[in-house]
Amino acid sequence: METNLKDLVAGVPSLRAVFVTAMPDCLLFDSYTAPDETWSADEAASYFGDLVRANRQGLKALKSWSSEMQVTIESSDVLLVLRELRGDFVVTLAFRRDVPLGMVRMYTKQLVERLDESLPRLEAKARPRGVRVREFLEKYAPDAHAALARVALRTGLQLELLRRPESLDEAQVERFETAVKDILGLDTLAL
Amino acid sequence: MPTNDGSLRNYALSHDLMSMAGAPAVYHCHHFNLFLDQTIDDALGNTDGRKLRFAAAREASHDFLRGLFARLRPTTPAEKIQLATETIAKMGHGRLSISADANGGTAVGEFLHYGYGWAQKYGHRVRCRTPQDAFAAGFAAAALEVTFDLPPSVEAAETQCVAMRAPQCQFSLTKGAPAPRQTSLLASDVLRFARPAFDGQDEQQIATIAKGLRDFTGQVGGDERGLVQAFGVFVTMHLACYYNRIAYGALGELEKRAPTSVPVLESLLRESGHVCVFNTFGGILLSPEWEGMVGRPKTPREVVVGALAIARALGFGHWTLEDFAPNERLVVRAPATYESVYFLARHGKAARPNEYFLQGAVLAIAQLAHRVKWNEKVELTQEFYDSLFHGVVPWKAEQSKATTLGHEYSEVVVTKVA
Numbered sequence: 001m002e003t004n005l006k007d008l009v010a011g012v013p014s015l016r017a018v019f020v021t022a023m024p025d026c027l028l029f030d031s032y033t034a035p036d037e038t039w040s041a042d043e044a045a046s047y048f049g050d051l052v053r054a055n056r057q058g059l060k061a062l063k064s065w066s067s068e069m070q071v072t073i074e075s076s077d078v079l080l081v082l083r084e085l086r087g088d089f090v091v092t093l094a095f096r097r098d099v100p101l102g103m104v105r106m107y108t109k110q111l112v113e114r115l116d117e118s119l120p121r122l123e124a125k126a127r128p129r130g131v132r133v134r135e136f137l138e139k140y141a142p143d144a145h146a147a148l149a150r151v152a153l154r155t156g157l158q159l160e161l162l163r164r165p166e167s168l169d170e171a172q173v174e175r176f177e178t179a180v181k182d183i184l185g186l187d188t189l190a191l
Numbered sequence: 192m193p194t195n196d197g198s199l200r201n202y203a204l205s206h207d208l209m210s211m212a213g214a215p216a217v218y219h220c221h222h223f224n225l226f227l228d229q230t231i232d233d234a235l236g237n238t239d240g241r242k243l244r245f246a247a248a249r250e251a252s253h254d255f256l257r258g259l260f261a262r263l264r265p266t267t268p269a270e271k272i273q274l275a276t277e278t279i280a281k282m283g284h285g286r287l288s289i290s291a292d293a294n295g296g297t298a299v300g301e302f303l304h305y306g307y308g309w310a311q312k313y314g315h316r317v318r319c320r321t322p323q324d325a326f327a328a329g330f331a332a333a334a335l336e337v338t339f340d341l342p343p344s345v346e347a348a349e350t351q352c353v354a355m356r357a358p359q360c361q362f363s364l365t366k367g368a369p370a371p372r373q374t375s376l377l378a379s380d381v382l383r384f385a386r387p388a389f390d391g392q393d394e395q396q397i398a399t400i401a402k403g404l405r406d407f408t409g410q411v412g413g414d415e416r417g418l419v420q421a422f423g424v425f426v427t428m429h430l431a432c433y434y435n436r437i438a439y440g441a442l443g444e445l446e447k448r449a450p451t452s453v454p455v456l457e458s459l460l461r462e463s464g465h466v467c468v469f470n471t472f473g474g475i476l477l478s479p480e481w482e483g484m485v486g487r488p489k490t491p492r493e494v495v496v497g498a499l500a501i502a503r504a505l506g507f508g509h510w511t512l513e514d515f516a517p518n519e520r521l522v523v524r525a526p527a528t529y530e531s532v533y534f535l536a537r538h539g540k541a542a543r544p545n546e547y548f549l550q551g552a553v554l555a556i557a558q559l560a561h562r563v564k565w566n567e568k569v570e571l572t573q574e575f576y577d578s579l580f581h582g583v584v585p586w587k588a589e590q591s592k593a594t595t596l597g598h599e600y601s602e603v604v605v606t607k608v609a
Contacts, residue, residue: 140316140317142312142313142316142317143226143229144577144581145462145576145577145580145581146226146459146462149455149458149459149462150229150230150233150459152452152455153230153233153234153452153455153456153459154233154236156449156451156452158451159455182237182320183317184317184318185317185318185319185320186318
């Protein structure tokens with residue numbers, strides 16, 4: 001399911017790209033890139049989702065989080081604004097660097113309102129936990145080529161079974177998740 | 192005939208097997224070392240994996256240090272400890288300072304190969320929750336035991352590790368109950384299990400390059416950190432019995448605990464061969480030293496020839512080229528490998544072909560020969576590795592002969608998958 005981003009962003013000057021990341025999986029939901037851009041939307045989407053999630057946790061630790069928060073990044077050639085939308089999505093807007101910040105804030109507000117009306121309500125929890133555990137592993141494991149085999153060794157679960165994580169039962173998912181936590185050195189997985 | 196190049200390092204030249212102070216030795220990089228250790232912990236769990244790695248390090252270091260002390264004859268305990276730690280730093284394992292007597296003590300590690308290598312390779316991506324320097328721990332324990340003529344009884348616990356973001360690695364050394372003493376396995380012991388040597392195709396060229404590389408590596412030693420940083424990797428001269436003990440030890444244990452998981456462990460042991468060839472062989476082939484000595488490879492055959500010379504110089508064995516048809520087939524034979532002679536000496540005949548490192552390495556040589564554009568700028572990144580070895584690999588490797596099964600030579604046949 002996709003939004004018609006091209007129409008939604010029409011008329012916003014200096015906009016280089018829009019990435020819509022579905023949360024909590026940090027997977028690309030939709031994107032728009034200006035015709036002369038060569039960015040890889042899939043690759044960027046997961047990082048933006050992670051960034052907002054880390055920011056949210058950090059602000060919560062400081063007791064200053066609000067659902068209206070947004071992250072602004074000013075690099076040498078791009079101005080990025082990341083905004084969480086309803087907990088379902090992270091919207092990332094990339095503007096040309098020379099646009100005044102005030103204008104960027106105004107465009108962002110307009111675009112986020114349009115996207116809020118257009119984007120569907122996601123039910124992320126409906127996706128099997130085993131699938132999300134595997135996606136998390138493959139995204140963060142340092143030796144991605146060997147990650148699933150490592151889990152198979154640690155859990156005793158067959159590789160074929162781990163390749164179809166939607167078929168794992170509850171106890172197997174728990175073993176899967178424990179092994180992934182061990183491999184990544186984490187106490188919990190932010191799924 | 193063993194040939195001494197003037198140092199403690201020796202090569203049994205006809206078989207290209209190396210020793211250091213009489214202990215079987217090979218060169219391996221931090222990518223391989225970390226991957227193998229990690230695989231052992233995956234197979235046995237962190238606690239048992241670490242126990243096995245510590246025991247293997249202590250045993251192998253015992254043989255090595257006894258040989259070292261017998262050759263250089265230090266007399267006082269202080270001289271012995273100093274010689275042990277200076278030598279291991281020259282071999283690229285980092286700086287270890289041991290402050291202990293016959294009843295135990297402490298040790299501090301700076302730039303230890305495993306912990307420091309882990310932090311460099313993985314530290315920015317993963318949080319480490321367990322100490323990484325089981326080898327240094329085993330070495331420190333053995334240093335105490337050999338220095339004070341103790342039975343294998345010293346335990347070494349790594350209480351801080353740089354991989355866990357500590358400023359340095361620290362160990363406590365305590366005397367425990369004597370462990371059963373494994374029989375020694377020296378180079379002279381394992382060499383008895385090498386089959387008669389033979390030559391293959393392009394022998395003269397392979398031998399010449401291997402000699403040049405041996406001469407080059409003979410000049411290389413640890414820097415002020417006790418690390419050997421070369422060819423884009425951290426290199427160690429390492430004790431072959433350590434690798435073999437942990438690999439075959441983990442396999443034996445897993446066969447008892449979870450036999451259905453054995454094929455997965457075998458596949459990861461093969462993968463360690465991919466990791467080694469990609470990082471170390473690839474790094475050497477791309478190095479200015481190689482360019483000066485041999486020149487950038489231009490054809491798949493030149494890559495294969497170069498790779499076999501590298502394997503020999505690193506002490507892996509007399510790997511020979513039996514057959515090579517570009518894009519079709521690669522056949523490598525060896526009368527002995529560092530895996531086979533150990534296995535035969537320690538375990539006897541095998542139940543199946545079991546030179547896993549050889550199997551993985553030969554497949555990776557085929558992949559490197561055909562899939563790397565050597566005439567362009569090549570960077571040996573993790574992404575490039577994944578693109579070569581993750582997913583569909585267009586080669587299949589089969590070990591068709593094994594000296595551990597009683598054959599006259601070991602042979603790995605790599606064929607193109609349709």
